[in-house]
Amino acid sequence: MSAKPAILAPATPSPTLAPGFAVWRRLFRQPSVLIGGGVLLVMLFIAMLAPALGTIDPSAINPAFRNRVPGVERTIRQDDGSSATFRHRMGTDSLGRDVYSRVIYGARVSLIIGVSVAAISLAIGLVLGLVAGYVRWLDGAIMRLMDGLMAIPAILLAIAVVSLFRAGLGAVIVAITVPEIPRVVRLVRSIVLSVREEPYVEAAIMAGTPTPKLMVRHILPNTVAPLIVQGTFICASAMLVEAILSFLGIGIPPETPTWGNIMAEGRNLFRIYPHNILYPGIFLALTVLAVNMLGDGLRDTLDPKMAGR
Amino acid sequence: MLGYILRRLLATIPVLLIVAVLVFLMLRLTPGDPAAVIAGDNATSEQIAMIRSRLGLDQPILTQFLIWSGNLLSGNFGESFFFKKTVAELIVGRLEPTVSLALTTIVIAVLVAVPLGVLAAYKHGTWIDRVVMGFSVLGFSVPVFVIGYALIYVFAITLNWLPIQGYQSISGGFRGFLQRLILPSLTLSVIYIALIARMTRASVLEVLGEDYIRTARAKGQVERKILFRHALKNAAVPIVTVIGIGVALLIGGVVVTESVFSIPGLGRLTVDAVLARDYPTIQAVILLFSVVYIAINLCVDLAYTLFDPRIRY
DSSP states (O other): OOHHHHHHSOSSOOOOOOSSHHHHHHHHHOHHHHHHHHHHHHHHHHHHTGGGSSOOOTTOOOGGGOSOOTTEEEEEEOTTSOEEEEEETTOBOTTOOBHHHHHHHHHHHHHHHHHHHHHHHHHHHHHHHHHHHHOHHHHHHHHHHHHHHHHSOHHHHHHHHHHHSOSSHHHHHHHHHHHHHHHHHHHHHHHHHHHTTSHHHHHHHHTTOOHHHHIIIIIHHHHHHHHHHHHHHHHHHHHHHHHHHHHHTOSSOTTSOOHHHHHHHHSTTTTTOTHHHHHHHHHHHHHHHHHHHHHHHHHHHHOGGGTTO | OHHHHHHHHHHHHHHHHHHHHHHHHHHHTSSSOHHHHHHOTTOOHHHHHHHHHHTTTTSOHHHHHHHHHHHHHTTOOOBOTTTSSBHHHHHHHHHHHHHHHHHHHHHHHHHHHHHHHHHHHHTTTSHHHHHHHHHHHHHHHSOHHHHHHHHIIIIIIISOOSOSSOOOOGGGOHHHHHHHHHHHHHHHHHHHHHHHHHHHHHHHHHHTTSHHHHHHHHTTOOHHHIIIIIIHHHTHHHHHHHHHHTHHHHHHHHHHHHHHTTOOSHHHHHHHHHHTTOHHHHHHHHHHHHHHHHHHHHHHHHHHHHHOTTOOO
16 A cells, blocks of 8 residues: 555656646546546546435434345335335445445545545655755754654554544544655655756756745756655555545544445445445445556656656 | 674664654653543542553653663563553464464465566566556555455355354464465455565566576577576565565555454454553554564565675675
């Protein structure tokens, strides 16, 4: 999961994004970008339009309708006396909740976690990496701390952080973000260290460019492409770790519909009703696969040296 | 060489120290009084005070850290509040299943992934290459427990070939031991195979463009020997590195796999400890796994000379 970006991340900074259409044209010619981006877009729409996709309240419990197989129909009596039938496309779980509605709403949590973990760890990692790469006397301290964090296997670190807080979305995001930060710091630092030896940076220093301007104008742009690629891999890994934490029962509270929670709930009766693990599993795998494909495609386009590796 | 080993060993000390500080601070970062957290909800204030003085929480923080790490070095990991045992006993009792699972997984992963990666590099650009790469991306995308349940469903429930869950100690018969270990190891090895195969392919692909490969072909060497003797050996360093780094993935996977297959190992212990907020156990397990991870990567570093005699220290 999280070891992958560390290895595949380019060791040398890739060429800066050329402004204009060239990069976009190359991007849209990559099948993996198109497929990955397409699937991701569909998931995004599913998440946003969840209430309109024939779902019912994903947390509504119905003791009389527990553990039903996919496709079963239920008559719902409305307040005005009329009745309607509702089809449980993916069956119900052991509390009688509609699995289809939970899976659809679960897309929201996964996407929120993937995007926010990627954004936060990139932001913190970027700042720390710039500081470590540019401020000599802080370099040692920051990097030793990062070495220490990286020596703790990512999922264990996440589990440790989660155990410190009350379970909730915020705690889970923090827990998944912390192990990702060191890898971003290392990436940014290595870029800064090699870029600052470039003649144009030395020239800018000689010309008396103030440090903040130097950072923003000359160093920061070099980090954009690798960080975008790294961000997609972090996003994919974050969604998997969230599902793992929820599955182990130490993530987001069980009544919240997340793919991990649905599968955790389905564990006990898995032998008889495998669909409670099957459907959310497919959605999760498909989403993570899409993000990974997008990441691979982005890397091949933005860093041609790594193409096809 | 000896000097290098010594220097490399010394270099791990700061990392170990920082890990120890982080794990130590973990308990101090909990909101509220750690003694009250440890004592639980129903503790009296005397009990809390007792725990506080026993843990040395009334001492300055640096003293606390020195006491704590001194205890660690003498093998005293403290006492589990949930399991009512010393943490050291607890860990020793859970060691065998986890070690068996991890070793079987590594063996399976290396045996499958390296040939697969070499094949993909050799057949670069063909459908074989694409299948291997596709499998690799898929392996990174399917959560470990979904793979586990899929394997259980096919091989244990539908085909009825293997037991569904559980663990049998090796002392209780090798056959039963192996039977119960196959599915968990396969489950765990998928992501590891994906990682190693991908790196093997990339590394071998790079080496296949070298002059000495062309020379070997020119002198009429058989392809199998070119691939496994000339190419693989020269491509070994990144592959061995990724096997070492992948141990972090493996450890994370152990926690999940043991839960899926009800294996009473260290991973299961970690989850139980977190659910029970049993901080001494959580701290010990995290420290142990991190030390193992650091040690394995140290060995990998030292093993480079075996694979590439050009590397001298």
